[in-house]
Amino acid sequence: MSFKFIDLFAGIGGTRQAFEAFGGKCIFSSEIDEFACKTYFENFNEIPAGDITKINLDEIPKHDVLIAGFPCQPFSLAGVSKRNSLGRPHGLDCEDKDNLFYKIIEILKKKEPKAFFLENVKHLYFHDKGQTYQIIKKQLNDAGYDVCEKIIDASFVVPQHRERIYIVGFKKELKIKFTFPTFSDSNPQLRKILESKVEEKYTLSDKLWTYLQSYKQKQKDKGNGFGYGMANLDGITRTLSSRYYKDGAEILIPQNNKNPRRLTPRECARIMGFSDNFKMPVSDHQAYRQLGNSVVVPIVKKIAGRMIIYLYKNDPLVIPVLPLIKLQKSSKNSLNGAEITTMISLGERPLILANR
Numbered sequence: 001m002s003f004k005f006i007d008l009f010a011g012i013g014g015t016r017q018a019f020e021a022f023g024g025k026c027i028f029s030s031e032i033d034e035f036a037c038k039t040y041f042e043n044f045n046e047i048p049a050g051d052i053t054k055i056n057l058d059e060i061p062k063h064d065v066l067i068a069g070f071p072c073q074p075f076s077l078a079g080v081s082k083r084n085s086l087g088r089p090h091g092l093d094c095e096d097k098d099n100l101f102y103k104i105i106e107i108l109k110k111k112e113p114k115a116f117f118l119e120n121v122k123h124l125y126f127h128d129k130g131q132t133y134q135i136i137k138k139q140l141n142d143a144g145y146d147v148c149e150k151i152i153d154a155s156f157v158v159p160q161h162r163e164r165i166y167i168v169g170f171k172k173e174l175k176i177k178f179t180f181p182t183f184s185d186s187n188p189q190l191r192k193i194l195e196s197k198v199e200e201k202y203t204l205s206d207k208l209w210t211y212l213q214s215y216k217q218k219q220k221d222k223g224n225g226f227g228y229g230m231a232n233l234d235g236i237t238r239t240l241s242s243r244y245y246k247d248g249a250e251i252l253i254p255q256n257n258k259n260p261r262r263l264t265p266r267e268c269a270r271i272m273g274f275s276d277n278f279k280m281p282v283s284d285h286q287a288y289r290q291l292g293n294s295v296v297v298p299i300v301k302k303i304a305g306r307m308i309i310y311l312y313k314n315d316p317l318v319i320p321v322l323p324l325i326k327l328q329k330s331s332k333n334s335l336n337g338a339e340i341t342t343m344i345s346l347g348e349r350p351l352i353l354a355n356r
């Protein structure tokens with residue numbers, strides 16, 4: 001027996017991987033973008049149902065956990081300033097994309113899963129002086145859930161500065177007092193995830209490199225800090241955005257005696273914490289978009305593991321012992337190893353690991 005979950009705004013299934021790692025069975029997924037669906041299919045052998053707004057609630061099966069990285073555009077800083085300049089509404093007044101959040105509320109009310117996991121840009125928490133998030137939280141409370149949230153920077157576990165808000169809720173009657181896991185800094189370094197052989201096509205052309213340098217100089221003259229970001233190989237990168245495909249300017253890799261290069265899609269997957277087994281069957285353009293939109297898998301894994309132990313600590317049949325053992329064997333000092341220790345100590349009944 002395992003717990004069942006649904007994967008909304010599934011993207012390429014970064015969140016799904018995290019919940020599957022703890023024995024979860026995905027029984028429904030929805031994603032509107034055909035290229036993301038292609039990547040999803042290659043990795044999970046399943047084509048997600050399309051536009052969630054067109055899906056009848058009866059088509060969505062009953063489930064234990066709802067997971068959703070709902071689209072962040074209307075809340076993100078770039079989205080807000082663009083909408084302001086076009087005189088368009090934004091935040092929860094916005095008629096189009098924001099309503100996707102209400103679709104989540106509708107599903108929670110109708111299907112009553114035990115728990116949910118949502119992910120979004122950090123700015124969601126601060127948007128409109130915190131009003132937007134208060135509305136979101138109230139809607140989730142009114143749908144019957146105790147809710148807590150935390151902004152976490154993925155740079156604890158991957159060499160990328162990426163702050164996201166994670167929102168977790170449990171049905172009120174379960175009386176679960178969830179606390180987020182803590183992360184100790186594993187001092188990730190970009191250098192360690194770089195590929196040794198990189199095709200020439202990733203090196204910036206003279207034209208683009210000249211343009212980026214003069215743009216940065218102009219911004220500097222105006223007193224702004226905008227412009228390309230040359231990565232420190234011994235440190236972490238800026239946040240990978242879904243626009244990275246445009247010129248790669250936010251994360252450039254210095255090279256000896258030549259123009260800098262952009263990250264390859266595989267390196268992008270690595271700074272998002274995807275394993276090298278993850279298949280990217282799409283163009284570089286689509287791969288950059290998909291990864292920039294996705295989640296940092298090890299961060300979600302740690303939260304997912306903790307959610308599952310809180311949900312099923314009295315039900316050893318559901319606690320997925322087997323995957324835990326595999327993780328423990330393969331990763332002594334890694335994040336996953338730490339995760340297992342936390343989970344075991346949280347369980348009320350001891351889990352017999354040695355005999356399995």
Ligand SMILES: C[S@@+](CC[C@H](N)C(=O)[O-])C[C@H]1O[C@@H](n2cnc3c(N)ncnc32)[C@H](O)[C@@H]1O
Pocket residue numbers: 009010011012013014015016030031032033036050051052053068069070071072100290293294295
């Ligand atoms: C922030 S991304 C989530 C990525 C995902 N968490 C992952 O791990 O890859 C939001 C996703 O929602 C999808 N989306 C936007 N509108 C949608 C809709 N109406 N129905 C289904 N999916 C939609 C987008 O195509 C995008 O892939």
